[in-house]
Amino acid sequence: MNQDHIRNFCIIAHIDHGKSTLADRIIEMTGLLTSREMQEQILDNMDLERERGITIKSQAVRTVYKADDGEEYIFNLIDTPGHVDFNYEVSRSLAACDGAILVVDAAQGIEAQTLANVYLALDHDLDVFPVINKIDLPSADPERVVNEIEDVIGIEAQDAPRISAKTGENVHQVLEAIVNKVPAPKGDPAAPLQALIFDSLYDSYKGVIVFVRIKNGTVKKGMPIKFMATGATFEVVEVGYFGAGQFFPCDELSAGMVGYITASIKNVRDTRVGDTVTGVENPCEAPLPGYKKVQPMVFCGVYPADGAKYPDLRDALEKLQLNDASLFYEPETSVALGFGFRCGFLGLLHLEIIQERLEREYNLDLVTTAPSVVYRVHKTNGEMIELTNPTNLPDPSEIEFMEEPMVSAEIMVTKDFVGSIMELCQERRGRYVSMEYIEANRALLKYELPLNEIIYDFFDALKSRSRGYASFDYELKGYERSDMVKLDILINREEVDALSFIVFKDSAYERGRKMCEKLKDEIPRHLFEIPIQAAVGGKVIARETVKAMRKDVLAKCYGGDISRKKKLLEKQKEGKKRMRQIGNVEIPQKAFMSVLKLDEE
Amino acid sequence: MKNKTQEIYVHIPFCARKCDYCDFVSFVTDDDTKKAYFSMLEKQIDIKAESAGSLPVDSVFFGGGTPSLVDAGYIADVMEHLRRRFLFTEDAEITIEMNPNSAHKGKLSVYRSAGINRLSIGLQSTVDEELKRLSRLHSYEEFLRSYDLARTVGFSNINIDIMSALPGQSRDSYMGTLEKVCELAPEHISAYSLIIEEGTPFYERYKDGNGLPGEDLDREMYHDTKRFLLTKGYERYEISNYSKPGFECRHNVGYWTRKPYIGFGIAAASLIDEVRYSMHGDLKRFLSGDFTEEIEPLEMKDRMAEFMFLGLRLIKGVSKKEFFDEFGVSMEKVYKEQILRLSEEGLLADGERIFLTEKGLDLANVCMAEFLPD
Numbered sequence: 001m002n003q004d005h006i007r008n009f010c011i012i013a014h015i016d017h018g019k020s021t022l023a024d025r026i027i028e029m030t031g032l033l034t035s036r037e038m039q040e041q042i043l044d045n046m047d048l049e050r051e052r053g054i055t056i057k058s059q060a061v062r063t064v065y066k067a068d069d070g071e072e073y074i075f076n077l078i079d080t081p082g083h084v085d086f087n088y089e090v091s092r093s094l095a096a097c098d099g100a101i102l103v104v105d106a107a108q109g110i111e112a113q114t115l116a117n118v119y120l121a122l123d124h125d126l127d128v129f130p131v132i133n134k135i136d137l138p139s140a141d142p143e144r145v146v147n148e149i150e151d152v153i154g155i156e157a158q159d160a161p162r163i164s165a166k167t168g169e170n171v172h173q174v175l176e177a178i179v180n181k182v183p184a185p186k187g188d189p190a191a192p193l194q195a196l197i198f199d200s201l202y203d204s205y206k207g208v209i210v211f212v213r214i215k216n217g218t219v220k221k222g223m224p225i226k227f228m229a230t231g232a233t234f235e236v237v238e239v240g241y242f243g244a245g246q247f248f249p250c251d252e253l254s255a256g257m258v259g260y261i262t263a264s265i266k267n268v269r270d271t272r273v274g275d276t277v278t279g280v281e282n283p284c285e286a287p288l289p290g291y292k293k294v295q296p297m298v299f300c301g302v303y304p305a306d307g308a309k310y311p312d313l314r315d316a317l318e319k320l321q322l323n324d325a326s327l328f329y330e331p332e333t334s335v336a337l338g339f340g341f342r343c344g345f346l347g348l349l350h351l352e353i354i355q356e357r358l359e360r361e362y363n364l365d366l367v368t369t370a371p372s373v374v375y376r377v378h379k380t381n382g383e384m385i386e387l388t389n390p391t392n393l394p395d396p397s398e399i400e401f402m403e404e405p406m407v408s409a410e411i412m413v414t415k416d417f418v419g420s421i422m423e424l425c426q427e428r429r430g431r432y433v434s435m436e437y438i439e440a441n442r443a444l445l446k447y448e449l450p451l452n453e454i455i456y457d458f459f460d461a462l463k464s465r466s467r468g469y470a471s472f473d474y475e476l477k478g479y480e481r482s483d484m485v486k487l488d489i490l491i492n493r494e495e496v497d498a499l500s501f502i503v504f505k506d507s508a509y510e511r512g513r514k515m516c517e518k519l520k521d522e523i524p525r526h527l528f529e530i531p532i533q534a535a536v537g538g539k540v541i542a543r544e545t546v547k548a549m550r551k552d553v554l555a556k557c558y559g560g561d562i563s564r565k566k567k568l569l570e571k572q573k574e575g576k577k578r579m580r581q582i583g584n585v586e587i588p589q590k591a592f593m594s595v596l597k598l599d600e601e
Numbered sequence: 602m603k604n605k606t607q608e609i610y611v612h613i614p615f616c617a618r619k620c621d622y623c624d625f626v627s628f629v630t631d632d633d634t635k636k637a638y639f640s641m642l643e644k645q646i647d648i649k650a651e652s653a654g655s656l657p658v659d660s661v662f663f664g665g666g667t668p669s670l671v672d673a674g675y676i677a678d679v680m681e682h683l684r685r686r687f688l689f690t691e692d693a694e695i696t697i698e699m700n701p702n703s704a705h706k707g708k709l710s711v712y713r714s715a716g717i718n719r720l721s722i723g724l725q726s727t728v729d730e731e732l733k734r735l736s737r738l739h740s741y742e743e744f745l746r747s748y749d750l751a752r753t754v755g756f757s758n759i760n761i762d763i764m765s766a767l768p769g770q771s772r773d774s775y776m777g778t779l780e781k782v783c784e785l786a787p788e789h790i791s792a793y794s795l796i797i798e799e800g801t802p803f804y805e806r807y808k809d810g811n812g813l814p815g816e817d818l819d820r821e822m823y824h825d826t827k828r829f830l831l832t833k834g835y836e837r838y839e840i841s842n843y844s845k846p847g848f849e850c851r852h853n854v855g856y857w858t859r860k861p862y863i864g865f866g867i868a869a870a871s872l873i874d875e876v877r878y879s880m881h882g883d884l885k886r887f888l889s890g891d892f893t894e895e896i897e898p899l900e901m902k903d904r905m906a907e908f909m910f911l912g913l914r915l916i917k918g919v920s921k922k923e924f925f926d927e928f929g930v931s932m933e934k935v936y937k938e939q940i941l942r943l944s945e946e947g948l949l950a951d952g953e954r955i956f957l958t959e960k961g962l963d964l965a966n967v968c969m970a971e972f973l974p975d
Contacts, residue, residue, distance in 0.1 A: 550816050553965040555793040555841050559610055559856045559870050573970040
């Protein structure tokens with residue numbers, strides 16, 4: 001098919017504004033699939049994604065549209081992950097497109113993520129055209145939203161299709177807009193191969209399936225190819241394009257096309273998102289711009305609840321990593337928790353997703369330690385270490401200074417909650433940058449915040465303090481010098497390594513106190529009194545006590561009761577088995593997790 | 602089998618009102634249901650007697666519920682039925698639980714002539730305020746009348762149930778209860794510390810501990826019990842049980858020394874040839890003739906564990922010799938670690954017999970759980 005008849009595009013939207021529903025309608029209305037084949041939301045094919053209502057891994061779908069001009073067009077719809085954790089993947093997906101549909105909720109209007117995504121799309125020189133969705137809602141106000149788009153984003157929106165992706169109303173206008181507003185790809189099919197990787201997937205039969213946008217040249221079966229960033233070379237086994245949820249092999253992919261390559265690749269780490277694929281025999285001169293190696297931003301210890309399951313956890317992580325090059329892990333050992341792994345994630349959502357998948361898909365019972373960002377520790381001897389595990393913090397006497405990662409955050413919030421959100425940002429050591437009203441009732445707040453302050457419960461706090469009306473987006477800004485200390489928790493005077501964490505010096509007391517209170521509730525009473533202490537540099541700053549147990553006896557026990565009472569004792573014994581022994585204190589697994597969420601009331 | 606006798610338990614699952622702290626299986630029903638229950642009970646006795654052992658019965662216990670609530674004729678009939686089916690020892694201990702307000706002379710006489718020779722009266726407290734908070738229907742006055750009546754009719758072996766750590770109870774008021782009870786000189790006193798059981802109205806009311814004596818006070822009352830009763834000639838022989846010498850409750854001691862027993866009625870359990878049977882607690886099913894029981898054959902490790910954790914309820918604890926005689930292996934060999942650990946904690950005393958210390962008795966669950974099989 002001629003390049004003139006190809007349209008490569010994506011849909012960008014704030015979460016819940018209807019991206020997946022519109023994608024479904026487009027696929028449905030362009031054929032390729034019958035209605036019967038339609039799953040409810042085709043692009044989201046992982047259970048977890050469905051439940052969370054978000055798309056984690058980007059995917060692409062090729063459909064055929066017969067336009068009003070009588071011509072057939074190939075639509076390559078490239079889906080983008082909708083969360084800030086996956087910003088880099090979003091940017092690579094955008095780079096694979098020539099245009100973007102901006103979906104905005106007709107009732108809610110522009111949100112923080114809308115803006116972030118639009119700017120990202122504009123950065124990639126995409127032609128963005130808006131669509132107003134959910135006009136079937138009683139609270140819909142499309143004209144207000146049109147004006148908002150023009151005022152805030154500055155793109156023409158008067159003739160934006162007003163649609164309901166849910167009912168299908170006016171979606172036809174979107175299809176025509178794709179043909180007319182998304183530019184056809186350019187590129188020379190005869191030039192040396194230059195293909196952008198925007199995603200990859202591990203398949204146990206085919207190996208890694210690499211998702212590419214061919215910028216220049218042509219790739220076909222049998223051709224030796226090279227991944228420019230990693231230097232790995234392979235011979236192409238198959239090329240093809242994407243149906244909905246299935247792969248259709250074809251003879252070749254040429255400039256302007258979107259499709260996949262397989263080449264018996266065993267490891268996704270060889271096929272990094274953003275890398276350029278070229279030919280071994282006739283390589284291109286330079287890789288496509290924009291590649292960077294994604295770095296995990298949030299780390300935590302992941303341990304099997306049952307120590308014997310350590311090999312299972314290792315296997316599971318290995319398997320997950322096959323599909324997720326951004327997941328990092330390395331073995332570590334904790335005195336309290338035994339053998340486990342230090343894992344690195346793109347963000348807290350990524351962490352939660354991986355944790356849930358380990359528990360759900362691999363049936364593992366996990367204990368995770370408090371998430372931590374990567375600190376830079378500058379030692380007096382001039383050495384700099386990147387600290388991912390608080391317990392590895394060198395002795396204070398060896399530390400010259402420390403740096404912590406900062407983010408630039410944009411928070412969009414209705415007028416009534418500006419005050420409380422500003423307060424929240426101040427509490428989290430935020431630095432005010434600016435505030436502008438994007439419409440009479442809504443403000444865009446810009447703050448610089450330490451990443452460390454937003455990985456715990458910032459999202460929750462934001463939501464509760466704005467009654468759900470605030471939206472939030474951030475990007476990593478860089479490192480800044482900061483006064484950090486290691487807070488240690490001592491249970492019955494023994495330090496529990498898995499509970500140590502790095503905290504801003506002035507917040508140490510507050511957090512230490514909360515930790516002690518929480519642990520006091522979680523640690524069952526023993527035969528003796530147990531002091532729980534929080535300490536910085538060996539100095540105790542907070543203390544709670546678990547009183548000694550004085551009564552645990554079944555007053556009455558008669559014949560009919562023996563089985564029942566035995567079960568009760570068994571439960572007691574079983575509960576004990578599932579505890580971690582620190583010195584002579586037994587700590588339930590739950591206690592380690594409970595301190596992760598020290599939510600304010 | 603070394604056992605020469607066995608025991609019988611009969612569950613009477615009826616009450617005039619369900620007490621707010623009670624988690625035993627019991628119902629408030631009409632007379633027809635009660636009548637139907639007793640007729641099914643006799644059927645069940647017939648069926649079960651076939652498979653039960655032929656050992657003579659040396660104790661019977663009518664528990665509930667409130668066995669004294671129902672017409673005494675039913676109880677007499679059950680006794681007669683049991684005597685037809687089982688051999689009884691001459692001095693068999695035959696107990697019925699009684700509520701202070703459900704006794705009258707005629708009823709007590711029927712019990713006597715049916716061979717019942719021991720009464721267990723649920724007094725709980727001599728303070729009417731406390732009784733009300735327990736949702737008991739009787740007053741202390743009513744109890745006194747019943748007690749006198751029982752003595753007049755000729756009962757010479759009476760147990761009185763009392764409770765400590767009740768809502769609103771002070772140490773003084775509990776001492777008052779102890780003193781008044783001792784003045785009556787019953788042969789046996791069961792002194793329970795209130796346990797808030799899940800699924801009872803008390804659980805909802807007191808699960809966070811508000812309104813209850815604190816744990817320290819609870820333990821003080823508990824320890825007062827022992828000290829005071831000792832001065833009055835009562836010996837503590839089990840966690841919550843005290844008696845004049847020779848008046849230990851034979852039936853309950855049987856449970857703790859794993860004597861065979863046969864239970865009749867809903868929610869009753871049996872231990873026959875090292876198999877534990879538990880009847881469901883569904884009155885309707887029982888009345889339709891459904892006598893299916895849950896069956897749990899006890900393996901060697903279960904039997905050993907029971908020997909330990911049941912035996913340790915007794916103040917004298919468990920005998921190493923008896924353990925060896927029964928299982929052919931020494932207690933030290935099987936439970937070396939546990940005995941050592943608990944002794945080190947000061948919860949267990951080790952000698953010819955092993956038994957729980959004062960502290961061990963307060964924390965009996967912690968100790969007993971140690972002996973369960975892995």
